[in-house]
Amino acid sequence: MQEKIKEIADRVRELRELSDFTVRDMAEYLQVSEETYEKYENGSEDIPASILFEIAQKLRVDMATLLTGEEPRMNIFTVTRDGKGVSVERRKQYKYQNLAEKFIHKKAEFFIVTVEPKPPGAKPETNSHPGQEFNYVLEGSLKVYIHNNEIILNKGDSIYFDSSYKHAMEALNGETARFLAAIM
Template sequence: MKRLGERIRRKREALHLKLNDLSKKVGISSSALSQIEKAKAFPSILTLKNIADSLNTTVGELIGENETLLNQPLIKTDQKKFVKKNESGTKLYLLSHHDPHKQMETYELEFVSGSDSKGIMTAHPGQEFCHVTEGKLAILLDGKPYVLETGDSFYFNSNITHNAQNIIEGTTRVVWVVTPPNI
């Protein structure tokens, strides 16, 4: 609760709002807001939402949901997050914590025999980097084919039409980095 109050106060001060001004916007007394900022009282959900709206932020930001990256930068292998699976069987895993301020997104793609990246990788502004950690992958970039084997890397502009496909019997695993994060 103490950290919530600190976040509210820091955000209010960053916007150069006086305690009295914010309390009027939120619809609570100055003393109630002061109690919240000093962690002597906890706001109702509705009041917290009004505070967030008045500070041009989100409830999540105020409660610290985006501080995970700063406080816990490590992702153990059993903590990677499943994102989606396409029709051909390729699975996409997120290799980092959620953070709306990230400048890149890191994934692991797991291709089963014959599967491809349709519905997972799309053309968009930015850049991409991939590194094959296991298996063999064919990448078609603007109509030109490339074959990557274990240990090979590939870097390209994301606005170019691209698709990847596993070309071996068995699994191919790829670390895929996208910037800006938008998959």
């Protein structure tokens, strides 16, 4: 996995340089410190999917380009067969599977996200990113932490929220949870 992180970091750095953006430009846009951004680019810190989405927006490339190094080509439709989406382990607490990486000029990113249960008492790390997010629970139960709220979602439940607020998801009942996430 470390090799994959480094490959993505290298692509981000190269595209930033080709776009004539400075580290400071990117850090300010992402609302992170320059030090944190430099860690993203040198591969010493994993880039959260939400931040990677924002980087893709700033660099005017598809997120799939950053993840895979390949340009999406589909412009009428794309099909992703069950279990065949590009898998990305962007954060230790979540596993992402991109469901539309081949479609060009997407207005949103779609993922199946898997959350493994944590030991009792362990709280998930929160993150935030510009935009909005929609999550639909496919299996299991989730506790969603968002802006000083804790919401329990079960299979078939959904939540739509302003993702600029700190948020996190936690699998409940000692069972893996899976949800469909759309990041806009």
